[in-house]
Amino acid sequence: MAYKNVLKYSDVTPRADFMNRRQLMGGAAGLAAGLALGPALGASKYSVDLKPNPLEDITAYNNFYEFGTGKTDPADNAHMLTTDPWSVEIDGMVDRPGSYGLEDILKNVTLEERIYRFRCVETWSMVVPWVGFELKQLLERAGVQGSAKYVAFQTLLRPEEMPGQRTRSLEWPYREGLRLDEAMHPLTLMATGIYDQPMPKQNGAPLRLVVPWKYGYKSIKSIVRVTLTDKEPQTTWNMLQPREYGFYSNVNPEVSHPRWSQAYEKPIGGGLFAKRQETLMFNGYADDVASLYDGMDLVVNH
Amino acid sequence: MSVTDRINTTLRKVPVWVLYSIGALWPAWLLYQAATGAMGVEPVKALEHELGELGLQALIVGLAITPLRAITGVNLIRFRRAIGVLTFYFISTHLLVWLVLDVQILSEIWKDILKRPYITVGMAAFLLMTPLAITSNNWSVRKLGPSWRKLHRLVYPTVLLGGVHYIMVGKTWEVEPLLYMAVILTLLGWRVTQARKKSKSRRQPSAGASRVAS
Numbered sequence: 001m002a003y004k005n006v007l008k009y010s011d012v013t014p015r016a017d018f019m020n021r022r023q024l025m026g027g028a029a030g031l032a033a034g035l036a037l038g039p040a041l042g043a044s045k046y047s048v049d050l051k052p053n054p055l056e057d058i059t060a061y062n063n064f065y066e067f068g069t070g071k072t073d074p075a076d077n078a079h080m081l082t083t084d085p086w087s088v089e090i091d092g093m094v095d096r097p098g099s100y101g102l103e104d105i106l107k108n109v110t111l112e113e114r115i116y117r118f119r120c121v122e123t124w125s126m127v128v129p130w131v132g133f134e135l136k137q138l139l140e141r142a143g144v145q146g147s148a149k150y151v152a153f154q155t156l157l158r159p160e161e162m163p164g165q166r167t168r169s170l171e172w173p174y175r176e177g178l179r180l181d182e183a184m185h186p187l188t189l190m191a192t193g194i195y196d197q198p199m200p201k202q203n204g205a206p207l208r209l210v211v212p213w214k215y216g217y218k219s220i221k222s223i224v225r226v227t228l229t230d231k232e233p234q235t236t237w238n239m240l241q242p243r244e245y246g247f248y249s250n251v252n253p254e255v256s257h258p259r260w261s262q263a264y265e266k267p268i269g270g271g272l273f274a275k276r277q278e279t280l281m282f283n284g285y286a287d288d289v290a291s292l293y294d295g296m297d298l299v300v301n302h
Numbered sequence: 303m304s305v306t307d308r309i310n311t312t313l314r315k316v317p318v319w320v321l322y323s324i325g326a327l328w329p330a331w332l333l334y335q336a337a338t339g340a341m342g343v344e345p346v347k348a349l350e351h352e353l354g355e356l357g358l359q360a361l362i363v364g365l366a367i368t369p370l371r372a373i374t375g376v377n378l379i380r381f382r383r384a385i386g387v388l389t390f391y392f393i394s395t396h397l398l399v400w401l402v403l404d405v406q407i408l409s410e411i412w413k414d415i416l417k418r419p420y421i422t423v424g425m426a427a428f429l430l431m432t433p434l435a436i437t438s439n440n441w442s443v444r445k446l447g448p449s450w451r452k453l454h455r456l457v458y459p460t461v462l463l464g465g466v467h468y469i470m471v472g473k474t475w476e477v478e479p480l481l482y483m484a485v486i487l488t489l490l491g492w493r494v495t496q497a498r499k500k501s502k503s504r505r506q507p508s509a510g511a512s513r514v515a516s
Binding site: 056057060061065069071072122124167169170240256259260261263264266268269271272273274275276 | 342344403413418470474475477
């Protein structure tokens with residue numbers, strides 16, 4: 001019989017306690033290996049020098065419409081999701097198409113911690129210490145063919161475990177896409193954990209994309225399919241409201257969402273009197289990624 | 303004594319100030335919850351949403367009083383002014399949270415009001431409510447005479463705009479705002495039907511008379 005998890009989030013040991021225990025165990029850092037890493041690793045040059053939100057914030061306030069449209073629905077409902085076994089179908093313009101098991105994927109990549117800003121299109125933001133590997137590593141393993149120009153992604157479609165998929169809030173399965181140069185960029189991460197935990201289910205377990213210079217909905221969760229293609233892929237929010245959600249969806253304080261301004265953001269975790277702060281071009285990653293869009297009209301290609 | 307009579311007798315014993323007190327304290331209770339973490343890690347949006355929803359609920363309750371009396375005989379008319387005034391109070395606190403805690407920046411507030419349709423709609427609803435709140439007193443009723451009733455029909459466009467505002471806030475078509483809209487349209491639809499019946503019976507006095515006689 002398959003292992004059934006009966007533990008609830010309330011059963012999780014508070015991070016502070018758990019860190020103390022880790023200190024007691026001294027060099028037993030190897031225990032945390034697997035999906036997530038301990039802070040033993042050196043800081044990545046791609047990490048921002050900001051204090052990450054506590055795990056409690058990151059796991060309590062989510063948009064993951066597969067589990068409901070409310071911010072706490074994912075935390076309430078995601079426990080229903082089975083993430084083991086898990087495999088990713090890689091197809092389209094690749095030399096080695098096929099179904100790649102998660103363990104097999106992880107054996108052939110280098111995991112590292114990346115502390116990234118995360119900016120939601122709804123104008124809230126967090127700082128998240130992801131653990132993951134560069135998407136590039138997986139794409140190179142599958143062998144991207146010269147004709148490929150885009151990468152399309154799909155989330156798991158399993159309405160019996162994802163109650164939101166039994167409603168028609170969005171067209172399922174959730175789809176996202178990147179241009180190939182965006183997908184191959186070293187900032188583009190396939191994340192498998194947060195802090196030293198395997199990816200919490202409400203955050204897109206076991207494998208999700210993180211593209212820190214784009215609005216959060218581009219960072220598709222619980223990925224089961226990656227397709228290399230020469231056509232701009234369909235993306236879920238763009239299919240719903242093309243005027244509001246463009247294919248690129250780069251964070252841009254100068255391009256308003258038709259229904260609200262994107263000039264400012266509210267960092268989560270500041271309580272009732274948290275100050276708004278200015279949103280940065282490309283979410284603060286302009287030095288790394290602005291050149292990808294040289295000569296492009298960022299209003300038209302929003 | 304019928305059930306309706308019993309309900310009405312009990313209701314007559316409830317002083318209106320009780321309703322005012324509960325209503326006045328309700329936003330303070332929500333603020334306390336937001337400040338102490340009971341509303342989660344983004345308490346501002348949660349509080350703003352709770353207050354807006356409370357205002358819309360109060361509007362709907364106010365709108366339901368007449369049909370409730372006509373259909374069931376339960377009479378809440380004594381409380382209607384209090385419900386109206388409280389509605390305005392709830393929506394004012396909703397607006398205040400949006401201004402002070404959410405948007406914070408004056409230039410952004412003005413831009414939002416002009417450029418964001420759902421905020422324009424919400425602000426329009428608030429402006430329509432304002433004269434109603436100001437004239438919710440006996441002096442105004444006397445002073446304005448029959449035009450007081452006409453003025454207070456502004457509550458109909460107000461509630462419609464409120465319902466539309468709620469629908470427009472969501473990123474997708476969410477179920478709850480649509481349910482609110484369905485209730486609003488039912489309550490307004492009932493009034494349209496009643497008004498039609500009335501004008502029909504005025505045009506055909508015999509039919510109207512026979513209905514009264516029966």
